[in-house]
Amino acid sequence: MSFLTRVLTTACKQPLEWERTYFYQELFACGFHQLPKLSSSPSLEVSDKSPGAAANKAPGPAAGSGGAGGLLEPPRQRLGRVKSLQEMPGPNTLYNLYEFFWKDGFGRIHEIQQKHTQEYGKIFKSHFGPQFVVSIADRDMVAQVLRAEGRAPQRANMESWQEYRDLRGRATGLISAEGEQWLKMRSVLRQKILKPQDVAVYSGGVNEVITDLIKRIHTLRNQEDDGETVTNVNNLFFKYSMEGVATILYECRLGCLENNIPQQTVEYIEALELMFSMFKTTMYAGAIPKWLRPLIPKPWKEFCRSWDGLFKFSQIHVDNKLKAIQSQLDQGEEVNGGLLTYLLVSKELTLEEIYANMTEMLLAGVDTTSFTLSWATYLLAKHPEVQQRVYEEIVSNLGKDQVPGALDVPKLPLIRAVLKETLRLYPVLPGNGRVTQKDLIVGGYLIPKGTQLALCHYATSYSEENFPMANEFRPERWLRKDNLDRVDNFGSIPFGYGIRSCIGKRIAELEIHLALIQLLQNFEIKVSPKTEPVHAKTHGLLTPGDSINVRFSDRK
């Protein structure tokens, strides 16, 4: 999902102006109403908190109900002087070019966020040649920006994605669409996968995939001398995530966890790898104007080749489903199924839109989930005492063998806390982007409409103000002491927030929670002597920089 990093480097673009009618409706649907009710503030669009001040409060929902459209002028006497972008600190262009192109900054975007926050404060500007980005690394300011969003927020300039789709006559999916087009698709898809109860029906299918995952672990560890180690566990979780998400999206099995993976699936994986391997080339290519493509054709050609592969794969599976539905209808049978069946039968989206959304959701759903599972496994192996507590919680609620369903997960707050803490320490998307759709005053600066914002989630996740002992793995910090206790925190919003947040959040949670529960029921996960401390690197997403090798010892 290299769209994130494109966000960080693409140019400002003038967006459309939107009203904000559906914002809270969607916000509540996303379950984010549990976020802290925070202090009152003159309006949603303004915050008088200086960047350096302690971040304990963010503008509250009530404040957000203020009108549609442009900047609500703050009472000047409260805000003091509103500063211009010229006055905002930040690294200069030359330094950025040196850092990114010479010192391989693209692999360290997460660390650079932290470094720049320390050097320039919680709001700073950066230039990448002609491109201009305002970075925000403060949880209150992030909250302010996201809560002020209109009805169709613009994530970033997705020009190259759009160009490919125009070239091939393809539709846009949720990730690449904007404006009314995005709103239409989002309102269809959100009805089917945005709430925990929507995805609970997929527990059975996901559990079948987990059975195969466990079989695969047995096969892999038997190939090792110690009979326990699985090297580069991310390879395994990649296959699990792909199989799991395809079970939900395509309503079929792909065979990723078999010894011999079907050719079609192998080709898809190659296309996906190509998409990621060319991440850096694409970044460099972003700076190359179109007229130079005849001279430097490779990045654009590879980009198109990879998208061709991804679209082809989705199209095959969507068409298969369509044929199956048609034959059921021809025989007068009732048609039942999941998301894809619903989309094909209801015709709320065109066939091209269905291809595009299936392609983009699969792209968004595989690596994100597998990296998170890899990190969670790594952290549990490194913290046996935490693992033991989680295991005891599972055994006392479900026993050693009971296969969990989605409805069991709320009984296991620690497993949920493990996922939240994993995503705090390793947010798969270390930052996110927005293009402002109206003038805003943030951190005392006037940010004009059309400015590219980078929301620095990695930096806020590691801020001691937001999370005491931030470098430590402490899942308990996410446990609620009582019903009134609020543990959600804008410092860590790994799935984003509000109307344009991750639509696959509930799918990812289902896949990860159920897999972790069954893994712990079956195995004690231990660090392998083959594993050095693993550091994160940015490669489009925040990925493990080295192989994670773990031992899966049978539970006695």
Ligand code: HEM
């Ligand atoms: C641990 C796993 C995952 C993480 C951490 C994650 C995180 C994110 C984030 C941060 C965004 C951007 C939100 C924003 O701009 O505010 C996003 C968008 C998106 N994600 Fe996920 N994601 C995960 C899994 C999935 C899965 C499993 C799917 C699909 C089945 C998926 C589909 C999408 C789509 C389609 C979007 C674009 C939504 C839109 O623009 O309306 N994601 N994700």
